[in-house]
Amino acid sequence: xxxxxxxxxxxxxxxxxxxxxxxxxxxxxxDIAAAALVDKLLRQAxxxxxxxxxxxxxxxxxxxxxxxxxxxxxxxRRLVAEDDGAWVEPPPCGRACGSAAIVVRSLPIExxxxxxxxxxxxxxxxxxxxxxxxPLTAVVERLARARARxxxxxxxxxxxxxxxxxxxxxxxxx
Amino acid sequence: MTGRADPAETLAEALAxxxxxxxxxxxxxxxxxxxxxxxxxxxxxxxxxxxREIRCAFGAPARDPLDLxxxxxxxxxxxxxxxxxxxxxxxxxxxxAGALRSPTQPAPDWRRDAxxxxxxxxxxxxxxxxxxxVAAPPEFGPRPPAALLAAGLAAAHDLAPLPVEFxxxxxxxxxRLGPRLTLAPPTPRGLHLLGVRLVPGxxxxxxLYVYQDAGGERATLxxxxxxxxxxxxxxxxxxxxxxxxxxxGAGYGFVAAAAQPDDLAALSDAAALER
Numbered sequence: 001x002x003x004x005x006x007x008x009x010x011x012x013x014x015x016x017x018x019x020x021x022x023x024x025x026x027x028x029x030x031d032i033a034a035a036a037l038v039d040k041l042l043r044q045a046x047x048x049x050x051x052x053x054x055x056x057x058x059x060x061x062x063x064x065x066x067x068x069x070x071x072x073x074x075x076x077r078r079l080v081a082e083d084d085g086a087w088v089e090p091p092p093c094g095r096a097c098g099s100a101a102i103v104v105r106s107l108p109i110e111x112x113x114x115x116x117x118x119x120x121x122x123x124x125x126x127x128x129x130x131x132x133x134x135p136l137t138a139v140v141e142r143l144a145r146a147r148a149r150x151x152x153x154x155x156x157x158x159x160x161x162x163x164x165x166x167x168x169x170x171x172x173x174x
Numbered sequence: 175m176t177g178r179a180d181p182a183e184t185l186a187e188a189l190a191x192x193x194x195x196x197x198x199x200x201x202x203x204x205x206x207x208x209x210x211x212x213x214x215x216x217x218x219x220x221x222x223x224x225x226r227e228i229r230c231a232f233g234a235p236a237r238d239p240l241d242l243x244x245x246x247x248x249x250x251x252x253x254x255x256x257x258x259x260x261x262x263x264x265x266x267x268x269x270x271a272g273a274l275r276s277p278t279q280p281a282p283d284w285r286r287d288a289x290x291x292x293x294x295x296x297x298x299x300x301x302x303x304x305x306x307x308v309a310a311p312p313e314f315g316p317r318p319p320a321a322l323l324a325a326g327l328a329a330a331h332d333l334a335p336l337p338v339e340f341x342x343x344x345x346x347x348x349x350r351l352g353p354r355l356t357l358a359p360p361t362p363r364g365l366h367l368l369g370v371r372l373v374p375g376x377x378x379x380x381x382l383y384v385y386q387d388a389g390g391e392r393a394t395l396x397x398x399x400x401x402x403x404x405x406x407x408x409x410x411x412x413x414x415x416x417x418x419x420x421x422x423g424a425g426y427g428f429v430a431a432a433a434q435p436d437d438l439a440a441l442s443d444a445a446a447l448e449r
Contacts, residue, residue, distance in 0.1 A: 012339060012372075013234075019337060020232045032341065100224070101231035119228045124195040140186045143193075150224050 010061050014038045017121050018068060020104065021113055027075050041067050058127070065121060066131035069113055076109070103153040111146040114139055188214060192221040233333050233371065319427055321376045323411045323420035326396040326429020329373040329382050331413050334392045334431070338369030338384050359383050362444035365393055365437060376400075376427070385441065393432035393441050400427050 015038050045064035104112060117128040118139075129139045190196050191204050208215050228234075359367055365385035373382045373396065380398035387393065400422060408421040418431035419442055428445050432438040 015339065016232050016234055034337075035341075100227035104228055104231070115228070116232075118193050119225050120232055120234055125190060125193065126195075137186075140189055143189050144185055147189075147221055147224060151220060154224070154227070 010042055010064070011038050013121055014041065014064060014068065017065065017116055020116050020120055022072060027072060062123065062127050062131050065117060066133070069131065100154060103150055106153070107146055107149060111142050111149070114142040115146040118143060184214070188218055192218055192225065230332060233336055319409055319420040319422050322398065322422070322427040322429055323409045323418060325374065325376050326420055326431060327411055327413050327416065327418045329396055330394040330418060330431035331416055333371055333373060333382060334384055334394045339371045341369040360395065360441070360444040362440040364388065364440050387434065387437050391432070391434050391437065393430070393434070393437040395441055395445055396429040398427045
């Protein structure tokens with residue numbers, strides 16, 4: 001049976017979320033692995049869901065996102081243990097595509113995952129708290145911190161992008 | 175109600191408003207408060223702009239900027255029914271909350287004001303029509319694909335550097351794009367297909383085929399099924415170094431975009447010849 005439209009939407013949303021959240025390319029190293037991971041997480045999350053109501057489908061979505069976050073954190077913890085506590089999340093890689101994307105990917109992991117769950121995945125604050133396994137107040141506090149940093153840093157990135165290059169006068173004109 | 179509201183509570187409420195986590199009454203109450211607090215209004219507008227930028231940056235489908243609520247039919251129906259049930263307390267956009275009529279105020283007598291109102295309405299309608307005709311005169315014949323070009327350029331500029339949603343070797347690639355986009359992707363010379371991404375088009379969802387040349391430069395071809403079938407003159411545009419050409423034909427709209435002129439020529443030739 002071909003996958004349903006809802007399944008397709010959830011898979012796209014989870015994939016977008018994963019691309020925005022994960023900075024370390026070793027976690028999911030290519031498109032095929034990413035597709036397999038998303039497919040497996042959605043299947044696991046919807047095992048108990050057989051043509052259920054809309055709320056049950058949404059709860060399954062929260063479970064899939066929560067499982068993705070747990071997997072990435074577990075991966076990070078394992079690297080910390082292997083590197084004797086020296087692992088830090090690598091800096092954002094890939095081609096920059098807009099100041100908002102650059103700034104979001106440079107946020108610390110706890111702020112990034114909260115912000116992306118709410119803004120990109122479209123979950124409510126309660127659902128994000130359930131997915132992250134933290135109280136609602138923590139979600140609000142993280143969102144406030146993330147948005148404050150975004151406000152400052154997006155402006156800084158834009159200023160840097162529009163500034164006249166300092167080395168322009170060094171060009172050799174024949 | 176004495177004194178000012180708790181700042182932490184206000185912050186939580188503002189964040190919930192921006193992220194569409196408030197129910198209808200709380201939303202209306204917050205919008206009323208927004209009307210009287212310019213600083214809070216500015217902050218909320220900034221957060222809403224952040225939300226739009228983040229969704230756009232990571233390729234999420236855009237929501238209607240006028241619909242501040244969650245984009246669900248159920249919510250829309252509920253709001254419509256609430257609005258029709260209580261016309262005096264319909265929530266308005268920011269800054270207009272003071273203009274609402276209180277429930278104790280008597281309703282205006284429409285029968286007495288009817289001739290004046292009709293005359294004013296007719297004058298307003300006439301003025302609006304003249305303004306529209308002056309601003310955008312109607313065009314006869316096929317419409318140039320300006321909107322298509324803008325959508326294709328924006329998609330190529332924002333989304334081409336990102337990883338594709340469906341890889342080229344996906345065996346059910348055509349089926350994943352839906353019945354209106356079951357097309358064999360064009361095969362331009364010197365470019366190989368990386369994959370496809372679904373993007374918002376002018377009228378419907380469009381497929382963005384992402385190609386790469388030997389030098390690692392990406393080129394894209396956006397294909398959108400159009401309801402209005404008919405060839406139109408091609409249109410050219412650019413954002414920075416990215417150049418694009420848009421044309422329509424065979425029931426589809428096409429936008430080829432690339433930074434290299436050779437890639438653009440190969441892509442447009444292949445798409446035009448294979449259709």
